[in-house]
Amino acid sequence: MKCLIDNIDIKCIATCLPEGILEMSSLKERFGEKAVEDTVKGSGIERLHVAADHETTADLCERAANNLFEATGFDRNEIDGVVFVSQTMDYFNPATSCVLQGKLGLPEECVCFDIAYGCSGYIYGMFQAAVLISSGACKNVLVLAGDTNSKMVDKNKHSSLMVFGDAGSATLVSKGENKMGFHICSDGYNYQTVLNDRMGFRKFPENTRPDYQPDPAMSGDDVFSFIVNVGPKTIKTVIELMGWDKDDVDFFGLHQATKITVDFMRKKLKLAHPERAPFDIQNYGNTGPTTVPMVLTDYPHRAEGIDTSSWNKVVMAAYGVGLSWGSVACDLSKTLILKPINQ
Amino acid sequence: MTLDEFVKAFAAEFDDTPEETFKPETHYRELDEWGSLVALSIISMVDDEMDKRVTGADLRNCTTIEELYNLVESK
Numbered sequence: 001m002k003c004l005i006d007n008i009d010i011k012c013i014a015t016c017l018p019e020g021i022l023e024m025s026s027l028k029e030r031f032g033e034k035a036v037e038d039t040v041k042g043s044g045i046e047r048l049h050v051a052a053d054h055e056t057t058a059d060l061c062e063r064a065a066n067n068l069f070e071a072t073g074f075d076r077n078e079i080d081g082v083v084f085v086s087q088t089m090d091y092f093n094p095a096t097s098c099v100l101q102g103k104l105g106l107p108e109e110c111v112c113f114d115i116a117y118g119c120s121g122y123i124y125g126m127f128q129a130a131v132l133i134s135s136g137a138c139k140n141v142l143v144l145a146g147d148t149n150s151k152m153v154d155k156n157k158h159s160s161l162m163v164f165g166d167a168g169s170a171t172l173v174s175k176g177e178n179k180m181g182f183h184i185c186s187d188g189y190n191y192q193t194v195l196n197d198r199m200g201f202r203k204f205p206e207n208t209r210p211d212y213q214p215d216p217a218m219s220g221d222d223v224f225s226f227i228v229n230v231g232p233k234t235i236k237t238v239i240e241l242m243g244w245d246k247d248d249v250d251f252f253g254l255h256q257a258t259k260i261t262v263d264f265m266r267k268k269l270k271l272a273h274p275e276r277a278p279f280d281i282q283n284y285g286n287t288g289p290t291t292v293p294m295v296l297t298d299y300p301h302r303a304e305g306i307d308t309s310s311w312n313k314v315v316m317a318a319y320g321v322g323l324s325w326g327s328v329a330c331d332l333s334k335t336l337i338l339k340p341i342n343q
Numbered sequence: 344m345t346l347d348e349f350v351k352a353f354a355a356e357f358d359d360t361p362e363e364t365f366k367p368e369t370h371y372r373e374l375d376e377w378g379s380l381v382a383l384s385i386i387s388m389v390d391d392e393m394d395k396r397v398t399g400a401d402l403r404n405c406t407t408i409e410e411l412y413n414l415v416e417s418k
Contacts, residue, residue: 042379221399228387229396264383 002183002241005130009176010332014068015169015297016060016341017049017284022150024048024162031158039162044259048165048285049342051148057088058096058103060168061144063341065104068170071338074140076105081132081141082112085121085289087196087321088148089114100144111138118194119255119320121145121289122169126316126328127182129173143171147288152196163258165285167340169293181241183234184326193222194321227261230325232268235317238327242313250311251332252277253296255318257286265317278303283343292316294340296332301339308337344393349412352392356384367409372402389415 024046028036040046051060061084069076084097091099097112111132117124122145129141146168153160197203198214206212231254239246246269254277256262262279271277280295280302281287287294296316300306311332319325344352346367354365360376371377382402389397395418397411405411 224383225386225396225398228383229390232387260379260383263380264387267380267384268387 001185002181002237004241005134005180005182007176007178008130008133008180008330009174009178010126010330010335011074011172011174011176012068012072012336012338013169013171013293013296013332014064014071014338015167015290015293016064016067017165017167017343018051018055018060019342020050020052022048022050027158027162035158036162039158042258042260043163044279044282045163045165045285046282048150048162049167049283050150051166055148056090057086057146057148057166057168058084058090058100058144060148060166061146061170062100062103062168064146064168065100065142065144065170067338067341068172072172072336074172077107078140079106079142080110081129081138082106082110083115083125083128083141083143084113085115085117085125085143085145086147087116087118087288088146088151089116097144104142106142117321117324118147118288119257119286119291120318120322120324120326121320122292123182123184123316123318123326123328124324125289126171126173126180127184127326129171130180130182133173133175140172140174143169143173145169145171145289145293147290149286149288163286165281165287167284167287167290167294169290169297171293178331179242181238181329182326183237183241185230185234185324187226187323190222190226190323193226193323223257224261226323227257227319228264228268230319231261231265231317234319234325234327235265235269235315238315238317238329242329244313244329247272249313249315250276251296251314253292253314253316255291255320256281256295288320289318292318297337297340298343300337301343308335309333311335346409346412349415350408352388353385353408353411356381356388365408367412368407370406371408371411372406
C-alpha cells in the first residue's frame with residue numbers, strides 16, 4: 001500500500017529514556033569477554049537504558065508527552081486523537097491509549113486506540129494519525145510509541161539481552177500544510193520469524209504454566225534476510241512516490257536493529273551523503289517502535305552541527321514483527337525536535 | 344542469470360577485493376573482506392537480481408561461489 005496524504009504537519013517530537021543504564025561491559029563476567037565483545041562489535045550498542053520494574057512504556061510516553069506540551073505550549077484540550085503503539089501495554093484491557101488519555105488530562109471528545117506493533121510501529125502510528133486527520137475525524141493526534149523490551153527478552157541469552165532497550169515517545173501530528181508519503185507492507189506468511197507466544201491465547205492454557213517452553217523466537221538469519229530484502233525497496237518506493245532524489249533527502253531516520261543493518265542500508269542505497277543516515281543507538285539500543293523517533297531526537301542533540309530546520313525532506317523506514325515494514329516521507333523543517341529526557 | 348554473471352555480481356558487492364580474485368571456485372568466506380556487511384549485501388543482490396531468498400545459514404553452508412550459485416538456482 002502506498003499513498004500521499006496532504007495537509008499534515010508534524011509539530012513536535014519528544015522522547016524519554018528511562019534513567020536506569022545497563023553497560024554492556026558489565027556483562028563480561030557473566031557471558032564471557034569474547035561473547036560480549038563480539039556482540040558489541042556487531043550491534044554497535046555499548047549501553048542500554050532499562051526501565052525499573054514499576055516503570056512501564058506508558059509512563060515513558062507520558063513523560064515524553066508532558067515534555068511536548070510544556071515545550072510547545074500546545075493546549076491539551078485541542079487533542080482529539082490518541083494512538084498508542086507498543087507491544088508492552090499496561091494491561092490486556094483496557095487499552096493503554098485510554099489510560100494515557102486520562103493521565104495526560106486530555107478531553108473526552110477524543111478517539112483512543114492501541115496498535116500492537118514492534119519495530120515497524122512508528123510508521124503505523126504516523127499513518128494512522130495522518131489518516132484520522134485527512135478524513136476530517138481529528139485535528140490534532142498524539143502518537144505515543146514505545147516499548148519496554150527489557151521486560152520481554154530472555155535474560156539468559158546475551159544476544160537479545162544486549163540489543164533491546166526501553167524508551168517512550170510522543171509526536172504531535174496536526175492538520176496543516178505539508179504532504180506526507182507512506183508505503184506500508186505486510187508478510188503474515190512468515191509471522192513465525194519473530195514470535196512471542198508466552199502471552200495470548202493460541203498456546204493457552206500451556207503458556208500459563210511456569211515451565212512453558214516458548215517457540216524459539218527470532219531466527220537471526222531470517223530477520224537479517226528480511227531486513228535486507230525489504231528495507232532498501234521501501235525507502236526507494238517512498239522517495240519515488242514523493243518525486244524526490246535520494247541524494248536530496250536531508251535526513252534518513254532508519255530503524256536501527258544493529259549497526260550492521262544501518263551500514264548495509266547506507267551501502268545499498270549508495271548515498272552521496274551517508275552521514276545523513278546515521279547509526280545512533282550506541283547509547284540506548286534497539287527500542288522497537290521508539291527507535292525512529294529516538295534517532296530523530298537523539299542525533300541532532302548529540303552530534304555537532306545538525307540544524308533540523310534544514311530537514312525539508314526526511315525519510316523514515318522501519319521493519320519488524322508481523323512481518324511488517326514501511327516508510328514515511330515528510331517535512332520536519334518546522335518541527336520542534338526535543339532533546340530526549342535522560343539522554 | 345549464468346554462473347559467470349553471478350560471479351561478476353558477487354564480486355561487485357566487495358569494495359576492496361580486486362574483481363579478478365573472483366572465480367567460480369573461490370572460497371569466498373576466506374577472503375579478507377568477507378564479513379557480516381558483505382554477507383547482507385550478497386543476500387540483497389540475490390533478491391534483487393534473481394528474485395530468490397538466501398539466508399545467512401546458506402552463506403555459511405556453502406564454500407565456493409559456484410556452490411552458492413547452484414543452491415540459489417535450486418530454490
